[in-house]
Amino acid sequence: MLLKIDMTSEVPIYRQIRDGVVLGVAGGRLSAGESLPTVRQLAGDIGVNPMTVNKAYALLKKEGLIVVDRRRGARIAVPPGTNEQFGPGFDRRAALLISEARIRGASKREISEHVSELIDGIYG
Amino acid sequence: MLLSLLIVSWLIFVTTTASALFFRERTRGGLLGIFLLRTHAESPQAKKVAAAFAKACRCALLAAFGCSFLLLTRWMRPYAGIYLLVLAFAHFSSTWMILRHYREKLRAVKQKNGWAERPAGVVTVDLGVSREKGKSAVSAAWVWLFFLLSFAPLLYLSLTPAARETFPVGFSLIGPLCQTGAVFLYYQMKNLHAPAVEGEPEKNRACARAEERINTASAVLVAFFFLIFWILLHAFIVFDGGALPTVLLAFATVLCLIWAAQRQRRKIRAAEDRIFGGLPEDPAGGEVPEEVWKWGCYCNPQDPRLFVPKRIASMGWTVNIGRPGGRALLFTIFALIAVLVGVLLYGNVKDYAVTVRDSSLSVDAALYDTTVEKRQVASVSVVDSLPDGTRTNGYAGAEKSYGHFTLNGYGKCMLYLYRDVGRYVVLKLGGNDPAYLILNGKSPEETQNLYREIRRWLEE
Numbered sequence: 001m002l003l004k005i006d007m008t009s010e011v012p013i014y015r016q017i018r019d020g021v022v023l024g025v026a027g028g029r030l031s032a033g034e035s036l037p038t039v040r041q042l043a044g045d046i047g048v049n050p051m052t053v054n055k056a057y058a059l060l061k062k063e064g065l066i067v068v069d070r071r072r073g074a075r076i077a078v079p080p081g082t083n084e085q086f087g088p089g090f091d092r093r094a095a096l097l098i099s100e101a102r103i104r105g106a107s108k109r110e111i112s113e114h115v116s117e118l119i120d121g122i123y124g
Numbered sequence: 125m126l127l128s129l130l131i132v133s134w135l136i137f138v139t140t141t142a143s144a145l146f147f148r149e150r151t152r153g154g155l156l157g158i159f160l161l162r163t164h165a166e167s168p169q170a171k172k173v174a175a176a177f178a179k180a181c182r183c184a185l186l187a188a189f190g191c192s193f194l195l196l197t198r199w200m201r202p203y204a205g206i207y208l209l210v211l212a213f214a215h216f217s218s219t220w221m222i223l224r225h226y227r228e229k230l231r232a233v234k235q236k237n238g239w240a241e242r243p244a245g246v247v248t249v250d251l252g253v254s255r256e257k258g259k260s261a262v263s264a265a266w267v268w269l270f271f272l273l274s275f276a277p278l279l280y281l282s283l284t285p286a287a288r289e290t291f292p293v294g295f296s297l298i299g300p301l302c303q304t305g306a307v308f309l310y311y312q313m314k315n316l317h318a319p320a321v322e323g324e325p326e327k328n329r330a331c332a333r334a335e336e337r338i339n340t341a342s343a344v345l346v347a348f349f350f351l352i353f354w355i356l357l358h359a360f361i362v363f364d365g366g367a368l369p370t371v372l373l374a375f376a377t378v379l380c381l382i383w384a385a386q387r388q389r390r391k392i393r394a395a396e397d398r399i400f401g402g403l404p405e406d407p408a409g410g411e412v413p414e415e416v417w418k419w420g421c422y423c424n425p426q427d428p429r430l431f432v433p434k435r436i437a438s439m440g441w442t443v444n445i446g447r448p449g450g451r452a453l454l455f456t457i458f459a460l461i462a463v464l465v466g467v468l469l470y471g472n473v474k475d476y477a478v479t480v481r482d483s484s485l486s487v488d489a490a491l492y493d494t495t496v497e498k499r500q501v502a503s504v505s506v507v508d509s510l511p512d513g514t515r516t517n518g519y520a521g522a523e524k525s526y527g528h529f530t531l532n533g534y535g536k537c538m539l540y541l542y543r544d545v546g547r548y549v550v551l552k553l554g555g556n557d558p559a560y561l562i563l564n565g566k567s568p569e570e571t572q573n574l575y576r577e578i579r580r581w582l583e584e
Contacts, residue, residue: 005247037255044314045249045253
């Protein structure tokens with residue numbers, strides 16, 4: 001799976017790493033049990049401080065997306081069976097994005113079609 | 125001495141030109157540091173600009189070679205040190221200007237043809253490749269072995285007290301220090317970014333493996349060349365091989381290092397061409413916008429990294445001067461270089477000032493002042509020649525030599541000499557460190573006057 005990090009973006013790099021892994025898992029490009037590179041390997045490849053990757057992994061671990069084993073390193077976690085599929089703040093974030101699109105002139109139908117395309121892209 | 129200085133200057137010219145010529149070859153970043161897609165970089169127009177750039181660089185090199193021979197004329201000889209310094213700077217500046225000129229030319233060609241611009245500063249990493257990082261590398265044991273072997277001169281010196289007379293133990297630590305740099309280089313090369321293309325995990329993996337092997341093998345080669353240089357340099361100094369073989373050794377080492385760098389780039393390009401074929405136009409990602417390169421430095425306040433890969437990634441890392449820490453680091457480096465050059469120039473220009481007082485004689489020279497008491501002086505004499513020796517801590521230029529030296533038959537000496545005078549005042553001192561103070565004037569007459577003055581002072 002390709003992880004794309006924009007060095008000039010205002011989004012922090014650790015956040016971009018975390019988002020990349022989330023997109024990879026959701027899109028099926030990273031499957032449960034698959035191991036991730038070590039903190040040093042990934043930091044060396046991207047060209048950032050290992051602390052940045054460490055922060056991203058800590059965040060992913062906290063969100064339950066990865067498990068960190070001392071011997072086997074970081075791996076994608078088995079998705080937890082939970083009733084809170086949308087997670088905290090989902091509605092607020094989604095509403096905000098839709099509002100922004102509406103301010104930019106998108107109609108309800110356009111937003112609906114666009115979101116459908118994105119969903120298809122993720123679910124395949 | 126003049127010949128050694130000449131060879132050192134040629135070494136600098138060749139290194140500068142070779143570094144500039146690295147830009148001539150197509151890389152993932154483009155050509156001459158300008159981003160071009162692969163097809164554009166291989167177009168006849170781009171190739172023509174690159175060839176003209178290489179030709180101009182070679183002409184500048186030839187001009188510098190030619191100018192360096194002026195050193196052999198009797199007008200230039202007294203200013204040899206400064207002349208070569210100015211010449212090296214002039215050659216560096218002209219090469220830099222040639223690069224800028226042809227870069228602008230290529231940029232104009234790019235604009236005229238409407239060739240694609242560089243994508244945003246996106247680094248693309250294949251997680252599958254990153255996971256396997258280090259598995260195809262040449263073993264790090266080699267560079268660590270070379271590091272250990274670089275202590276051999278230190279071991280030899282500690283077992284041979286006589287050798288310590290010509291080669292101070294402290295200097296023998298320079299080799300291990302350089303080898304530490306080679307070890308650092310190995311790990312940097314191991315982490316170099318490999319191309320990654322969407323939907324081609326197997327090719328990405330194969331390319332990363334090949335490049336990791338090539339990069340680490342190059343780092344091991346560099347460490348090996350450093351080791352050989354260090355061991356031979358030590359042997360030349362201890363067994364008095366003379367200045368010329370030492371300079372030739374440095375020349376050969378620099379040529380070997382340039383060859384290793386060229387080999388690495390050639391092999392990387394061949395591997396990418398073989399694995400991806402004509403596929404990836406911009407396979408690496410990881411490229412940065414052209415605007416962030418200012419005066420050859422990386423300047424991007426938005427980039428949180430302090431150290432970033434150079435324009436040609438295989439040439440190492442540079443500092444991001446867009447960050448306060450980067451600016452501080454660059455300023456420190458420049459300040460150090462300025463101080464070093466200033467001290468060298470000052471030492472080259474400043475004449476010795478010999479002052480005789482009631483009970484002491486002082487010699488004032490840049491960084492190496494000395495004072496001897498009258499009771500320390502056992503005898504004074506004038507000689508017309510001095511034996512060969514080695515510098516232990518001092519300055520040895522084309523015009524003068526001063527500081528701490530060890531001369532055959534004399535032992536440890538403090539020298540304050542103008543070269544090619546052929547007359548020297550030798551003060552034998554009571555101790556062994558230094559055992560002699562040897563000085564002269566700019567001419568035999570001045571030296572004779574100095575000798576008379578010192579005799580008078582001793583007899584008072």
